[in-house]
Amino acid sequence: MSVLLLAEITNGALSLDQTAKAVTAVQALGDITILCAGNACSDAAAMAATLAGVSKVLCADDILYGNDLAEPVAALVVALADSFSHIVAPATASAKNILPRVSALLDVMVISDVTEVVDPETFDRPIYAGNAIQRIKSLDTQKVLTVRTAGFSAAAQTSSAPIENLAVAQDPGLSTWIEDKVQQSDRPELTSAKIVVSGGRGVGSLEHFKIIEALADKLDAAVGASRAAVDSGYAPNDWQVGQTGKVVAPELYIAAGISGAIQHLAGMKDSKIIVAINKDEDAPIFQVADYGLVADLFDVVPALTEAV
Amino acid sequence: MRVLVPVKRVIDYNVKVRVKSDGSGVDLSNVKMSMNPFDEIAVEEAIRLKEAGKVTEIVVVSIGVKQAQETLRTALAMGADRAILIEASADVHNDIEPLSVAKLLAKIVAQENPDLVLCGKQAIDNDMNATGQMLSALLGWSQATFASEVALEDGAAVVTREVDGGLQKIKVKLPAIVSVDLRLNEPRYATLPSIMKAKKKPLTIQTPEELGVEITPRHELISTSEPPQRSAGVIVKDVNELIAKLKDEAGVI
Numbered sequence: 208m209s210v211l212l213l214a215e216i217t218n219g220a221l222s223l224d225q226t227a228k229a230v231t232a233v234q235a236l237g238d239i240t241i242l243c244a245g246n247a248c249s250d251a252a253a254m255a256a257t258l259a260g261v262s263k264v265l266c267a268d269d270i271l272y273g274n275d276l277a278e279p280v281a282a283l284v285v286a287l288a289d290s291f292s293h294i295v296a297p298a299t300a301s302a303k304n305i306l307p308r309v310s311a312l313l314d315v316m317v318i319s320d321v322t323e324v325v326d327p328e329t330f331d332r333p334i335y336a337g338n339a340i341q342r343i344k345s346l347d348t349q350k351v352l353t354v355r356t357a358g359f360s361a362a363a364q365t366s367s368a369p370i371e372n373l374a375v376a377q378d379p380g381l382s383t384w385i386e387d388k389v390q391q392s393d394r395p396e397l398t399s400a401k402i403v404v405s406g407g408r409g410v411g412s413l414e415h416f417k418i419i420e421a422l423a424d425k426l427d428a429a430v431g432a433s434r435a436a437v438d439s440g441y442a443p444n445d446w447q448v449g450q451t452g453k454v455v456a457p458e459l460y461i462a463a464g465i466s467g468a469i470q471h472l473a474g475m476k477d478s479k480i481i482v483a484i485n486k487d488e489d490a491p492i493f494q495v496a497d498y499g500l501v502a503d504l505f506d507v508v509p510a511l512t513e514a515v
Numbered sequence: 516m517r518v519l520v521p522v523k524r525v526i527d528y529n530v531k532v533r534v535k536s537d538g539s540g541v542d543l544s545n546v547k548m549s550m551n552p553f554d555e556i557a558v559e560e561a562i563r564l565k566e567a568g569k570v571t572e573i574v575v576v577s578i579g580v581k582q583a584q585e586t587l588r589t590a591l592a593m594g595a596d597r598a599i600l601i602e603a604s605a606d607v608h609n610d611i612e613p614l615s616v617a618k619l620l621a622k623i624v625a626q627e628n629p630d631l632v633l634c635g636k637q638a639i640d641n642d643m644n645a646t647g648q649m650l651s652a653l654l655g656w657s658q659a660t661f662a663s664e665v666a667l668e669d670g671a672a673v674v675t676r677e678v679d680g681g682l683q684k685i686k687v688k689l690p691a692i693v694s695v696d697l698r699l700n701e702p703r704y705a706t707l708p709s710i711m712k713a714k715k716k717p718l719t720i721q722t723p724e725e726l727g728v729e730i731t732p733r734h735e736l737i738s739t740s741e742p743p744q745r746s747a748g749v750i751v752k753d754v755n756e757l758i759a760k761l762k763d764e765a766g767v768i
Contacts, residue, residue, distance in 0.1 A: 307645035340740050340741070402767070480761070
């Protein structure tokens, strides 16, 4: 058995956390070859080669792969697929765009958002927004899966696997990139931050979200939001924590003004410590919180920012 | 220009999901079923494109049990022109896998020749997030997933996509598959007169056998279980106690 793992690369840089956690998740499935596809991604390939358990890194460095367009990257993966039993990627927006395409091209049913690799054919994954966990056995000869990385620890950087440069596959010429509008931020990335401070509908407005951000900055934390807060326009969509947003599992998760809809819980319930701040003592968030504070977030969050 | 919109009948998003005690799945008997919310957004977008004069006909298609006709009627009441049901199962608990759905849709695409397929990014039951990408692969078409803005140009669609960290704008050649995300639009409610009118709109029924598509599942369900529960902790009285707990007991700050 052997694994081809599509590394998460953004603008040529490796997302070390996502990729290293995906490596851990599939460690038991055999020899791991990492594929780095991107523009000017040789540094990313060098970093991927340090991950423990990786036997080889393939580097496809070309502008064609620079913007994660599904068609060329999927064509590249399919061209390499023959020698691998498992094709894997961390369950990011980029991989969720690419791997189902790969899967259909190989006539294989994709397995999305794997939370546990039970054996080489059997996998656990959440369904119904995390309200149920399905254990499925794949009957396909090749398996194509995305891994929800939040529950895995990152592989150590102790290795030095050989790197092989790949020739570029043909450009299918179906889509062209126009622009990226990426939020520039000095804060840690939401999915890999040690601390996440999230606000919900209770925050009440875009302006008031500043108090959530202030606490996050004091704690060197990432900022998250519930879907209610995002839908109300208080926070950008890429801050959304939940089944339809990001799945996080930090050391400390502080939920302020979040009632705790199942949709949201699905995205943060694997956090080590959960703190809930809500003035409604019946809010479901208190049922999963290690520490609850029944209080007005507008009193408590600034006080917390002051005191930590 | 013709647009094809696949819609799925799923458990209503307000219904609390119950895992069956024998682990065979989620209980769907006698629960409220609705159109998958992401598909509703796709139908709405198609209607808006038609209202803007960019689209001439909207065909909706559903794959599943015969009750999915209700879902198709909802789409017709919203403003779709005609509907196709592919009756692929007699049991509501039998979920047709995205790969099979994509193969069936590819046949419908061959019949209907749409210029654009607008679909939801994922169904809220199996959460697989795959059908659009798979259909695109099978047809060799371009794909733009997780759309929060769609603009049609001459022979192309310019799509703004929700990606990790922000937005990406791409241009895809038509014909194309566009899968839609939550923020694209807010779907309309069907009015009573339009619901009445929808009853007269054409709805045809086909089967996977007629279309020559094999839908044997590739995933064997071993079990369905409740997610692990977290237990409630303690209620602290103020900020100072909270900080003390986080520092001394949990050691996380």
